[in-house]
Amino acid sequence: MGRYALRRLLQMIPVFIGSTFLIFFMVYALGDPVAAMFGDRAPDPATAAQIRRDLYLDEPLWKQYLHYMGQIFQGNFGTAFNGQSVTELMASAFPVTLRLTIVAIVIEMVVGIVLGVFSGLRRGRDIDTTVLVITLVVVSIPTFVSGYLLQFLFGVQWGWAAPSVAPEAPLNELLLPGLVLALVSLAYVTRLTRTSIAENARADYVRTALAKGLPRRRVITRHLLRNSLIPVVTFIGTDIGALMGGAIVTERIFNIHGVGFQLYQGILRQNSPTVVGFVTILVLVFLLANLLVDLLYAVLDPRIRYA
Amino acid sequence: MRRATRAKWGGCAVVVALVATACGGGAGASRSAVVSSSWGDPQNPLEPANTNEVQGGKVLEMLFRGLKRYNPKTGAAEDVIADRIETSDSRNFTVTLKKGWTFSNGEKVTARSFVDAWNYGALLSNKQKNAAFFQYIDGFAQVHPDSGGPRAKIMSGLVVKDDRTFTVKLNQKFSSWPDTLGYAAFMPLPRAFFRDHDAWIRKPVGNGPYLVDSYEKGSVLRMRKWGKYPGDDPARNGGIDLRVYTDNNTAYTDLQAGNLDLVDDVPAAQLKHVKSDLGGRYINQPAGIIQTLTFPMYDKRWNHAGSEKVRRGLSMAIDRDQITREIFQRTRTPATDWTSPVLGAAGGYKAGLCGDACVFAPARAKQLIKEGGGIPGGQMTLAYNADTGSHKDWIDAVCNSINKSLGDDNACVGSPVGTFADFRNKITAKRMTGPFRAGWQMDYPLIQNFLQPLYYTDASSNDGKFSNHAFDKLVNEANAATDTGRAVTTFQNSEKILVQQMPAIPLWYQNGSAGYSERIGNVSLNPFSVPVYNEIKVN
Numbered sequence: 012m013g014r015y016a017l018r019r020l021l022q023m024i025p026v027f028i029g030s031t032f033l034i035f036f037m038v039y040a041l042g043d044p045v046a047a048m049f050g051d052r053a054p055d056p057a058t059a060a061q062i063r064r065d066l067y068l069d070e071p072l073w074k075q076y077l078h079y080m081g082q083i084f085q086g087n088f089g090t091a092f093n094g095q096s097v098t099e100l101m102a103s104a105f106p107v108t109l110r111l112t113i114v115a116i117v118i119e120m121v122v123g124i125v126l127g128v129f130s131g132l133r134r135g136r137d138i139d140t141t142v143l144v145i146t147l148v149v150v151s152i153p154t155f156v157s158g159y160l161l162q163f164l165f166g167v168q169w170g171w172a173a174p175s176v177a178p179e180a181p182l183n184e185l186l187l188p189g190l191v192l193a194l195v196s197l198a199y200v201t202r203l204t205r206t207s208i209a210e211n212a213r214a215d216y217v218r219t220a221l222a223k224g225l226p227r228r229r230v231i232t233r234h235l236l237r238n239s240l241i242p243v244v245t246f247i248g249t250d251i252g253a254l255m256g257g258a259i260v261t262e263r264i265f266n267i268h269g270v271g272f273q274l275y276q277g278i279l280r281q282n283s284p285t286v287v288g289f290v291t292i293l294v295l296v297f298l299l300a301n302l303l304v305d306l307l308y309a310v311l312d313p314r315i316r317y318a
Numbered sequence: 319m320r321r322a323t324r325a326k327w328g329g330c331a332v333v334v335a336l337v338a339t340a341c342g343g344g345a346g347a348s349r350s351a352v353v354s355s356s357w358g359d360p361q362n363p364l365e366p367a368n369t370n371e372v373q374g375g376k377v378l379e380m381l382f383r384g385l386k387r388y389n390p391k392t393g394a395a396e397d398v399i400a401d402r403i404e405t406s407d408s409r410n411f412t413v414t415l416k417k418g419w420t421f422s423n424g425e426k427v428t429a430r431s432f433v434d435a436w437n438y439g440a441l442l443s444n445k446q447k448n449a450a451f452f453q454y455i456d457g458f459a460q461v462h463p464d465s466g467g468p469r470a471k472i473m474s475g476l477v478v479k480d481d482r483t484f485t486v487k488l489n490q491k492f493s494s495w496p497d498t499l500g501y502a503a504f505m506p507l508p509r510a511f512f513r514d515h516d517a518w519i520r521k522p523v524g525n526g527p528y529l530v531d532s533y534e535k536g537s538v539l540r541m542r543k544w545g546k547y548p549g550d551d552p553a554r555n556g557g558i559d560l561r562v563y564t565d566n567n568t569a570y571t572d573l574q575a576g577n578l579d580l581v582d583d584v585p586a587a588q589l590k591h592v593k594s595d596l597g598g599r600y601i602n603q604p605a606g607i608i609q610t611l612t613f614p615m616y617d618k619r620w621n622h623a624g625s626e627k628v629r630r631g632l633s634m635a636i637d638r639d640q641i642t643r644e645i646f647q648r649t650r651t652p653a654t655d656w657t658s659p660v661l662g663a664a665g666g667y668k669a670g671l672c673g674d675a676c677v678f679a680p681a682r683a684k685q686l687i688k689e690g691g692g693i694p695g696g697q698m699t700l701a702y703n704a705d706t707g708s709h710k711d712w713i714d715a716v717c718n719s720i721n722k723s724l725g726d727d728n729a730c731v732g733s734p735v736g737t738f739a740d741f742r743n744k745i746t747a748k749r750m751t752g753p754f755r756a757g758w759q760m761d762y763p764l765i766q767n768f769l770q771p772l773y774y775t776d777a778s779s780n781d782g783k784f785s786n787h788a789f790d791k792l793v794n795e796a797n798a799a800t801d802t803g804r805a806v807t808t809f810q811n812s813e814k815i816l817v818q819q820m821p822a823i824p825l826w827y828q829n830g831s832a833g834y835s836e837r838i839g840n841v842s843l844n845p846f847s848v849p850v851y852n853e854i855k856v857n
Contacts (some may be wrong), residue, residue: 043739043743044739046739046742046743046745046746047737047738047739047742047743048361048362048447049370049447049742050370050371051756051757051758051759051779052370052771052778052779053745053746053778053779053780053781054746055449055450055462055778056464056465057442057462057463057464057465058442058445058446058447058449058450058462060465061442061443061445062445065445092361092362093359093360093361093362093363093535093536094362094363094519095535095536100536103534103536103537159567162568162571163571166571166572166575166577167571167574167575170575173572173575173577174568174571174572174574174575174577175563175568175569175571175572175577175578178534178537178538178561262564263564263565263568264565264567264568265568266561266562266563266564266565266568266569266572268536268537268562272536272564273536275564276359276536276564278737279705279706279737279738280361280739281737281739
């Protein structure tokens, strides 16, 4: 297990280098950010040249990249245009998005698995059909539609929640955005759990357990659920990274100043240190989440072991 | 047993993570007299000479007072700290300051506060984006050469005489120069700015009616009334909280839910029902902004003998009235000159100056374009940036109008450019092949500001590279005129050359829009379409 984890960690190095270079290249291809800093006014050439020199924009791309990587290994992620260091932006943005992601994951796990178990055990009956139809509808609604809709209903019409989240982003205010962020994944979790449960409900080991006279509740939670959760765990694991990156839409709707907000600003203003820095961290989160999922398999199914 | 402990561990991990990240606490400050308003993240640090966009500009207007200030109602430049600005030749000015002005940290506002700030703003190595505003001061070329490093640290044209007096020598005659001094770039700076720049940037100190209480970059700037403000326009509320919104729809929703007091940009999608939502609490009034379609005059296909007929014809092919009504819900007014109604007649705005060339006349348009040799290549593109400002709708409408007038479905198509940065790149690199959208928001309410930066040969924002000897000559004459009335008339004469040449088609004047909650009153917009924050009263 230890060697396996180590090997997986080593594999992250080329992925890290490759992804940063790709992102760097793509942001660079968008053009010269200095022109936009002057708004509708043509940049004064002397000042623009000074800014370019300061930001290393007057060097060829490969030199810019090497310079950037060199700085990263010293823990310096560069500076955003408003004068803040990117690490400072990260320190303010990641905890907020992490909190939002946790809220979303918790909602997704609890509601999704419970619904999935219920409908999976009652396959073909009314409740199962209803859940299937609802999840289908949810999957087909884009996040920005459900976001604006729920924001308007809960925030303006009924006044149950504030339509936007305060800068400190306390947990209770994140419930509604978390639900919006979780909705689509929630539907997937429900459907995955349902199918898996429905399949395994007729498996030999479940019949054996029931025949032994174990209480139904114990059979479901200990035997059935545990085996059925493997695909669900895989999904949720990869979803952590996707949710953190995909929070751009949700964060924008609810004015949450997290990773999505900073990425959006960074792209709009073509600030490559911000974009590359944030995406790099997201890539790492994604890789670690995947590793965690693989390691969790062994916990769920003792037959799976890593050399 | 083993399994049970593991499950417990997992549960704890989630709880720990939730607690660990739930570190935010609500700031319990009383908001009784404080107004909350929507804000966009300013692009640059909040330095006067480095702020060239409206979001940072509105903060400077609250934190600073300069020699002059533009009257929030009329737009006229009025003395604030300046006691008098005297000149006999429109080139050498003597500035005398009023007594009793201090910064909010107690430091006196002296002649040096201005001279040091301007020298800082102009010096090339400080990379200030508004450096070009100091270009008329003698010695600017030494501190800010076009290439190479600065050859001097301070401009020779600025001389401190005593605590309350300094002289300015310009490198050309510029009679309305004192009226430009209300612009943010000309604000004074305290010694603290130079002593500890980083600390000042984190918490700016100025001499305006408000002082900074706390500034969390990217999310909220809290300003409070400065009790000892010496000016005659003190804050009439306890303070202003500016909250950053990435999406103006969310700000509007917050306003509807009573979570926000003031929105100074009503999103286009809400315009249809804003009156029923807010009733009388919706403001829609002209601002000093004009939108145009600028032609790439560096492109031979658009600039040859006879092509002015094509340009004029295209202007006549656009149904401005219908587009401002249908698409902008009357938040734009069809343009009939190249300035803005906020200047007023005395300031140089002249309705109808453009004449027939700006009136929708499809038949005449078709004929003119034909006489001029037709649209180059048979098809033209209208370039715009697609990332912000929802320009696609009106660009498509303009093209549709041109196509209908010409009876040719392929005469005009919109050409989106992904980002504003890339759009600006293409413009500055002179890579435009057809007309492109341009917007001009005035820096100061002077007719000069609508004409010289945009159409004077090689001027800073002359994106189309229009160059006309007669136009330049009239602008120079107008700048040298000591009599304001004569200057304005001469500027208007220069505008008549634009009517003939049509280097840019005036489309419409933009209005400022704002909506506010029942909690506040006495809300108005100044000619820059920025709310007059210090006048707002909390009910």
